[in-house]
Amino acid sequence: MTSPIHATTPGGFLLVLAVILPVCAVLAILACGPRSTVRIAMLTLAAGLAVAVAIAVELVSSGAALSYVVGAWQPPLGIALRADGLSGAMLLMTALVVVAVGLYAHVQYGLREDARNQRAQTTFWLMLLALWSALNAVFIGEDLFNLYVALELLTFAAVPLVCLDGRTETANAALRYLLFALLGSLLYLLGVGLLYGQYGTLDLLALSRLSRSDPALSVALALMIVGLLAKAALFPLHLWLPPAHAGAPAPASAVLSALVIKAPVFLILRLVLDVAPPQAAAVAGQLLAVLGAASILFCSVMALRQARLKLMIAYSTVAQLGYLFIVFPLAAGGTGLPPWETIAWTGGALQLISHALAKAAMFLAAGVIIQVYGHDRIADLGGFGRVLPVSAAAMGLAGLSLMGVPPSGGFVAKCLLLTAAVIEGYPWLAATILAGGLLAGGYVFRVIDRALAVPAGALPSRRAVPRRLELAALVLAVAAVLLGLVPLRPFGILQIGRGGLAMAGLP
Amino acid sequence: MMMAALQPGALFGLCGAALVGIGLFAVVASPGLLRRIVGCNILGAGIFLVFGAVARRGAGAGFAADPVPQALVITGIVVAFSASALAVALLKRLAEPAEEAAPAEPRGGS
Numbered sequence: 039m040t041s042p043i044h045a046t047t048p049g050g051f052l053l054v055l056a057v058i059l060p061v062c063a064v065l066a067i068l069a070c071g072p073r074s075t076v077r078i079a080m081l082t083l084a085a086g087l088a089v090a091v092a093i094a095v096e097l098v099s100s101g102a103a104l105s106y107v108v109g110a111w112q113p114p115l116g117i118a119l120r121a122d123g124l125s126g127a128m129l130l131m132t133a134l135v136v137v138a139v140g141l142y143a144h145v146q147y148g149l150r151e152d153a154r155n156q157r158a159q160t161t162f163w164l165m166l167l168a169l170w171s172a173l174n175a176v177f178i179g180e181d182l183f184n185l186y187v188a189l190e191l192l193t194f195a196a197v198p199l200v201c202l203d204g205r206t207e208t209a210n211a212a213l214r215y216l217l218f219a220l221l222g223s224l225l226y227l228l229g230v231g232l233l234y235g236q237y238g239t240l241d242l243l244a245l246s247r248l249s250r251s252d253p254a255l256s257v258a259l260a261l262m263i264v265g266l267l268a269k270a271a272l273f274p275l276h277l278w279l280p281p282a283h284a285g286a287p288a289p290a291s292a293v294l295s296a297l298v299i300k301a302p303v304f305l306i307l308r309l310v311l312d313v314a315p316p317q318a319a320a321v322a323g324q325l326l327a328v329l330g331a332a333s334i335l336f337c338s339v340m341a342l343r344q345a346r347l348k349l350m351i352a353y354s355t356v357a358q359l360g361y362l363f364i365v366f367p368l369a370a371g372g373t374g375l376p377p378w379e380t381i382a383w384t385g386g387a388l389q390l391i392s393h394a395l396a397k398a399a400m401f402l403a404a405g406v407i408i409q410v411y412g413h414d415r416i417a418d419l420g421g422f423g424r425v426l427p428v429s430a431a432a433m434g435l436a437g438l439s440l441m442g443v444p445p446s447g448g449f450v451a452k453c454l455l456l457t458a459a460v461i462e463g464y465p466w467l468a469a470t471i472l473a474g475g476l477l478a479g480g481y482v483f484r485v486i487d488r489a490l491a492v493p494a495g496a497l498p499s500r501r502a503v504p505r506r507l508e509l510a511a512l513v514l515a516v517a518a519v520l521l522g523l524v525p526l527r528p529f530g531i532l533q534i535g536r537g538g539l540a541m542a543g544l545p
Numbered sequence: 546m547m548m549a550a551l552q553p554g555a556l557f558g559l560c561g562a563a564l565v566g567i568g569l570f571a572v573v574a575s576p577g578l579l580r581r582i583v584g585c586n587i588l589g590a591g592i593f594l595v596f597g598a599v600a601r602r603g604a605g606a607g608f609a610a611d612p613v614p615q616a617l618v619i620t621g622i623v624v625a626f627s628a629s630a631l632a633v634a635l636l637k638r639l640a641e642p643a644e645e646a647a648p649a650e651p652r653g654g655s
Contacts, residue, residue: 194627194628206638212635213639221572224585224625228595231592231596231599
């Protein structure tokens with residue numbers, strides 16, 4: 039290892055900007071006081087979106103991963119930031135969802151002026167920006183300990199968002215979430231310690247060269263993956279998610295469900311595909327796929343049984359998350375291709391992005407419905423499509439993507455996964471994907487049925503719900519559908535920077 | 546074997562492992578929320594000891610008293626401290642009698 043593993047590339051400073059810009063905004067808000075909060079936040083949203091787009095453009099134009107070596111200290115002493123194609127796609131998705139949620143919250147918080155709301159509003163903006171920075175740090179982090187810190191920052195930003203309204207119920211959900219997340223990150227940290235003890239480096243790229251089958255690596259990876267599963271809320275560890283995500287205010291739920299749980303999933307993906315040696319990855323992949331399939335089936339049924347709209351959407355999040363975990367055995371299949379060139383990989387990444395867009399749209403639309411109706415009991419929402427046609431449309435379009443009905447991003451993703459399952463010889467996974475789509479159809483149609491139903495009594499008035507509030511959800515839902523119309527060629531972006539890793543893996 | 550166990554690095558490692566076990570048990574098995582928070586702290590302390598043992602053994606660099614894990618532990622302690630503070634603050638909020646009357650209607654969307 040005479041030549042350095044990482045070298046700062048020309049656009050590398052953009053990665054630093056992606057992390058540091060929201061942090062600067064948080065500090066500026068704290069310094070300038072609540073009056074200028076919204077102005078600073080809106081400015082940062084625009085700047086952050088520009089940075090994410092610039093990173094994506096740089097990735098596509100150079101065709102190679104961006105890296106930045108902080109302070110020019112090489113790992114293992116220093117920390118490297120690196121964005122490959124998948125990270126770039128995640129950054130762009132995060133920016134898109136955060137900006138849409140920010141615009142929604144801007145309109146919604148503009149509606150009320152009472153003091154209690156003022157405090158919740160400032161906290162919301164602070165936490166949204168802190169969360170954005172932490173997410174970006176997770177997506178471009180290359181050092182496992184640095185990733186631990188980023189994950190913890192993510193948790194610390196997400197927990198206050200859960201209990202923004204300060205009710206006992208939501209504080210309880212937040213504490214449960216925090217305890218699950220804390221246990222998860224401690225297990226992850228223990229794994230990090232064992233890995234460092236074994237290999238003397240925490241750099242993912244260096245580890246992918248060094249790692250070999252030995253008990254310490256297996257134990258470390260098992261601890262880290264279980265810890266991350268608790269944070270990602272996969273099936274047996276999902277208990278904290280529905281109350282936390284359903285109790286949060288709508289814009290917060292949208293960010294939590296669409297983005298926050300994707301960060302640990304992204305890390306599991308990197309650990310299994312990059313660090314784990316092939317045999318260990320195969321075993322881990324099988325186990326994760328079983329849990330993913332259980333998650334799809336169990337939580338889809340739970341979603342069907344929910345009486346409250348937001349709880350239903352929250353359970354649907356756990357179910358949709360399951361699809362991301364059945365990617366592992368399909369991508370590591372016997373076709374001889376590296377995992378990131380398989381159709382399962384593309385399908386998984388597409389599912390991740392389309393779910394983020396669709397789920398954020400659903401939670402925002404649900405927020406508008408609650409604003410007008412004052413409750414979210416599905417049975418009593420008859421005819422809400424007449425009062426809120428735009429929200430009903432957003433709900434329906436987002437539902438298309440969740441069900442996997444063409445044309446939508448979710449359809450392409452599930453179609454690719456299904457094809458991969460059939461080709462690789464996993465009939466039970468194929469059956470699960472189909473059953474999951476059917477069940478998703480069940481719970482989405484429950485909502486659509488209410489939207490189109492003849493109202494039982496007088497419809498509530500729209501009160502002060504401006505159109506702009508509904509538009510944010512519609513834009514996200516349309517984006518989720520459009521993702522399915524984009525030809526698959528652009529998804530070459532997902533392979534950028536991956537080939538280099540394959541080269542690095544060679545002796 | 547006895548001698549190996551008494552070397553400082555191994556001793557710290559074993560103590561760390563024991564603390565991790567106790568902490569994990571407390572987090573998973575105790576019903577009380579405060580006990581779980583304390584359990585997380587014990588688990589954290591055990592993990593930091595393991596890091597200490599790794600540093601003593603001189604992980605990848607091969608020299609005794611590797612500074613990198615020590616730096617990691619300091620950061621880890623700060624993070625674990627903030628996590629405990631947040632958890633205790635939430636617990637305190639839960640333990641307080643609801644002084645302001647909670648709104649009757651669930652305000653999920655506000």
